[in-house]
Every structure is written in structure tokens, then in C-alpha cells.
Amino acid sequence: MKNIIIATREAWLRTFRASPFKREERLRARKVWLRFASGLLLAALISSLLWFCLPSLAWLWSGQFEFWQDRIGGEHLGLLGHGYFAPAQRLAAILGLPAPLIKLRLFFEVTPYSLNPQNWQWQVLASLLLVAASFLGPLRRLGPALTWLRLIAGLHVLCLALSWFRGAPLIRHSEHLLALQHFNISLLLITPFLLACSFYLMESSWRRRITGSAAIVLYQIATLPFQVLAHSLLLHLLGPLAAPLLFLLFGPAMSVLAFAALFGWVMSREKPRAIRQRTDAAAPQAEQLVL
């Protein structure tokens, strides 16, 4: 009987007695929701700012392209043309906003457009030889990198085969470069919302939120022309057959990888209070318990 009374009392205490920690937990939950809402607001502000600055950014990128074209290009290299950032117009139509006309420059299209059979055969042979050689002794030292090498070679052979059956390269230069720029600009516009769902929830300081977001956004703005230029040059050198592999490996995947690396850095920055505690206190000698 005594045990029943004690068990009943404990169940009552656990269920009905108001714990101060429940109030703490409610306050904590409210803080998280406020942080999410404020993060969304900041993300909307940054995205809106980027949206309205897109024409200016496109003008800046065009200026950079012309700068490099003047210095690298010559009579053999020329401006291909330009495209438009179509997603902006579609999104603007959906939202009922004025569509910014974002002109994207594309250039370094000089290599002959038609499929060169000799070039195709040589590339297939080289890829197959690479895959075969990866099973031999000398290349085995590469270890796990061998798997990537085989994957890349196999992918290249697959793209070449598809091109051969199609009778033309899988992707045109203009499509390649336009798709690359479309992806990077779209990533730029949604970056604030990605941060709102992750970084802003963890970080309550407005200064750190803004500096972290600015670092990622500015990096993306600065890198886009260099990425497009590098792709243009490589396409010019390697030809249209290399376009699919180049796009798969060094296109959007590279942009996402760079974003993830910067995101990791921004999230792992130490707070000033932690730095103070770490530098002020001497490291303790931990007790050792042999188990």
C-alpha cells in the first residue's frame, strides 16, 4: 500500500506539478520562432536587394568579360553573343513584378561546331585506356582517387557515345555557358533563404548574420565571371565534346561545393564570448579515470 501511495505521488508530481523548466522551455521555443521569423525577414530583404541589383551586376560581369576579352582575345576569339536570365522574367511574371532585363554575355566560341570524328575516336580511346590502366600496378597507388578517375573516364565515354549517336555535341557552347550563369544567379538569389533556414536559426547576433551572408553573397558575385571565363576557355581548348563532362564536374556542382564550404566556415565561427573564455582561462588538466 505504501509503495502504491509513493508511486501515485511521483506520477502526480511528474504530470501535474508545474516545473520552472517547462516555462524555460516555452520561452526557449518562442525565441526560436522569433529567430526564424527575423531570419526570414532578413533573407527577404537581402534577396530583394539582389533582385533589384541584378541588372547592375550583369553590367559589372559584362564589363569584366570585355576586360578579359580585350586582353586575352584577339582576332581568333570573339564575343559569341548574349542571352537573358529567363528565370528572372518567369519569376517576375508570377509575382507580378517588373521583369529586370538581365543580359548575360557569352564568348570564346570559335571551335568548329561540327563533330570531328578523329577527335571523338581519340578521346574515347584515351578514356578507355585510362580505365584499363587504373587496374594496373602503377596507378593503384592513387588509392580512393582511382574510383573517381574511373568514374570520370566512364562518364566521358558515355557522353561521347551519346554525342556520336546524336550526331552532334550534347550541349552547345551558348547553352552551356547560359545554363551555368542561370544556375549561379539562381543560387545567388536563394542563398539568403537557405541561410534563413539554417544559419540564422543558430545565430542571434544581427552583425554576425549580416557579415556571414555578405561573405557568401559577395563571393558568389565575384566568382561567377571567373567561372564562366574558365569554362569558356576550356571549351575553346578542349572542344565541344568536353562540354558535358565539364558541366557535370565543374559547373553547378562546383558552385554548390564552394557554397557548402563557405557555409561551414560561417557556421563554425567562434563567438567573441567563447574566444574570451578560452583565452582568459588556462587549460585545465583533466582527471583521468582508467576504465
Add this chain to the structure above:
Amino acid sequence: MNTLALVWLGVLTLLSLGMLLLPFVPACFATRQAGSKNADNKAHKDDDWLTPVELMRQQIEHEFAALLSATRNSGSSRGSRRNGTHFIVLGPDDHLAAHLSPSSRKLDSWVIAARHLDLPGEMQCSRPLYAQARATIAHDASIRTVLSAHDVVLGTYARVRRWAHADRRLDAAEGAALYGCASAGGEITLARRVRFERLLAPRIVFGKLAAPSPPVAPTRQPATLPSHAHVLDQRCLIQGDWHLAAATEIQADVVVEGDVRLASNSCLRGSLRASGAVWLETGASVLGAIVAEGGVHLAAHCSIKGPLVCLGALSLGSGSVIGSAQQATSISAHQIRVEAGCITHGAVWARRGGEVLAGSRE
């Protein structure tokens, strides 16, 4: 392409590579730092449980050392820290009750005591408590953390929310709840109906110890392994269940693909791994580790030397001893139920929770 164009091409290539690799630079630095930290920490055992304790000790030394020495002459003081939380520093002859209104049941301040700290009953504290001597938490109090350079005494139905550490001894009275981690430099004593999650001390006593009976060395006959066992070196694999007869002993490391039952006064001189459940009857002993995918049930007066790990529930009968004073060990189980009179040495980790039972099962 002329020379100047080639130079510009080289510049463009370098810039592009630099921009491409720039996001990965912090990761490279972090990897290098982690490598050097691992090299520095190799001399220390990785002990996550002491980290919050040491952190609080550092905070006390850094922020309150001057105040503590001042209170020895001038008496207690109150104030607020840099982040806005309040604190009360008690002198050697001060009592916390004098700083609280009679009807208050909530305490939102750090309490740092130069000697003893007595927390009144039914108080709810959301800030850390520290005492340079004994810290006494009265009945039904609910605290977050407590650190004492001497002893910590928890009253009946007191609750610790995060962790409690005593440099010497930690006593928990009947019905207390130790959520999080409870550790002591000397001994932890838990009364009946105490609930716990993680315990760490050189000696942990569950319930009231029975009067020690004179040791009787049991006579054991050597046992043999079953005929279907596969033996390799000193390791033995047994398919199916295994039963070690009463008053027998065997020297082997045994892996059993089934349940294991060690009858009364039997002894396994080695380690045991079972894919099922393990039962040890009265007086059985294992001079090694036990790892079981099922539950482990120890009857009275069993002893296990090495680590005890099970994925299921663990029940310790009265008078069981896990580990020894010379060699601490660790116990890990999903749920732990301990009868009065058990002693363990080292760490006890109950993932879902553990409890000291009120009475004997028999």
C-alpha cells in the same frame, strides 16, 4: 596569341584557381588545427563528462575568486555578471535562507558559497550552485547543476537537472533524481528509489549495504566446453544457448550465438559475448567483460570484473559487485535496475534511465 595575351591568360588562370580554392582555405586551417589538437590531447584521456565541471571551475576561479576571498572578511555579497545573470556569494558563516524571502520558491541567481551551502526545501534553481565545503540540497528541491569541493548531499525527492559533482562524496537520499551526469572524486551513495542516468565515481554504492558475511571460497570443479563449440586459441564460439553448471569454472573467452546462463557459484575466467540474454545466478562471477545484445540479469552476490555492455535491460541483484577498487570499469545498458547492496566501480551509463529498487526481489 601573343606573349602579352599569354601573360594575361596566366593571370586569369591564377585568379580563377584562387577564387575556386578560396572557400576551402578555412577548412584546411581547421583540419590542421584539429590535427595539432589531437596530438596535444593524446596524453589525456577523452573524458567528456568532466568538461562542464572543469568549465564551471574555471568560471568560478576567473570571476569569483576575488569575491570569495573578500567575503571571508566582509560577509556575503550580491551582484550581476557580465551577461546580466545575478549571483550571490555567501561568506563562511552566511546562510542562503537569509537572502531569500520566506515565501519564495524560485532562485534565478548563481550561488557561490565560501563554505557550506544549504538550499532550502522545495526551491527551484535554474542557475549553478557552488560550495567550497558541503552542499546540501534539501527535500523536493530542483536544481540545475551543483559543484562542491567536498560533499554533495541531496535530500529526499531532490532533482538534479543537468549534472552534479562532488570532489569527495555524493549522497542521494530516497527518491532523488539525478538526470544528466552525477560524478564524485570519492564515492557516490544512492538510496532506494533514486533515479539516475550517468554516474561516474571510483566507488558507487546502491542502497544500503548488508553486513559483510565472512568470505567463503567456493569449491569449483573445472568445466568443459560443449562438444559443438569451435575453439581457436583461447577463444570459443558456441552456436545456440550455453549453460555453465553450478559450482564449476572454465577459462576461455566465449562468444555465444544465443542465451547464456551461468549457474550459481560458477565462474567464467574470461570474457563473454552473447547475441541473446545473459543470466548469472547467485554467486556466479565473470573475470572479464560481458557484452550482450539482449539483457543481462545478475542475481545476488554476483561479480563481474570487466566492462559490462548490453543493448537491453540490466538488472543487478543485491550484493553484486562490478569492477574493483584497483580497476574501475564501465557499465552501459539501455535501462538499469539495481537492488540494494550493489557496488560498482567506475562509470554507469543508463541510456534510458536507471533506478535503485526499493526492496529485494526475493
